[in-house]
Amino acid sequence: MSATEILREDHLHVKRLEHIIIKCYEALYREEDVPFSDIEKITMIITEFLDAIHHAREENSYFPCVGPSGDFEADVRKFLIEHEFGRKIAVQITHHLGKWKSGEEDREPVARFLRTYAIYLMDHLSKEDKFFDEAEKALDPAEEKEMSDYFLAAKAAAQRVDELVKEIDDLETRNWYRAEH
Numbered sequence: 181m182s183a184t185e186i187l188r189e190d191h192l193h194v195k196r197l198e199h200i201i202i203k204c205y206e207a208l209y210r211e212e213d214v215p216f217s218d219i220e221k222i223t224m225i226i227t228e229f230l231d232a233i234h235h236a237r238e239e240n241s242y243f244p245c246v247g248p249s250g251d252f253e254a255d256v257r258k259f260l261i262e263h264e265f266g267r268k269i270a271v272q273i274t275h276h277l278g279k280w281k282s283g284e285e286d287r288e289p290v291a292r293f294l295r296t297y298a299i300y301l302m303d304h305l306s307k308e309d310k311f312f313d314e315a316e317k318a319l320d321p322a323e324e325k326e327m328s329d330y331f332l333a334a335k336a337a338a339q340r341v342d343e344l345v346k347e348i349d350d351l352e353t354r355n356w357y358r359a360e361h
């Protein structure tokens with residue numbers, strides 16, 4: 181698998197997470213119960229998969245490799261700012277979840293920041309998917325292979341992706357996720 185294909189595969193997992201987040205904030209807005217542990221699982225996947233693995237692959241390898249080779253510099257700069265924006269929203273989700281857990285009525289801000297995060301993901305992923313199509317044409321096969329070898333050599337990260345995908349599978353079994361409205 182090339183580096184671009186690995187990142188596209190990451191995005192498929194992230195899109196499942198995005199759908200889970202939408203179901204979660206919709207349930208919260210309807211005043212339905214979503215266990216704190218499920219919302220914590222969502223924030224854990226954001227931190228450990230999106231930030232620690234996927235954004236690291238993009239920021240430390242893919243963007244530096246693609247950025248200078250053509251007209252991609254402006255896109256890369258925009259994506260880095262968006263990643264930072266995403267991290268700030270995730271901090272807000274964790275912050276308000278903590279307050280809610282400690283007894284304050286913080287359901288609404290948790291729902292609101294989850295919704296903001298889902299909107300961020302939708303926008304960011306669709307722009308990056310288009311970017312990958314162009315970047316793929318600009319990268320030469322040796323560069324693609326070198327990066328994908330590097331991604332796969334980080335065995336702990338690759339193994340952690342498998343575990344986190346199982347957590348996504350698990351969240352998709354929840355009643356609040358499966359309920360039709």
Ligand SMILES: [Fe+2]
Nearest residue numbers: 238259263308
């Ligand atoms: Fe990204």
Ligand SMILES: [Fe+2]
Nearest residue numbers: 191234238308
């Ligand atoms: Fe991405």
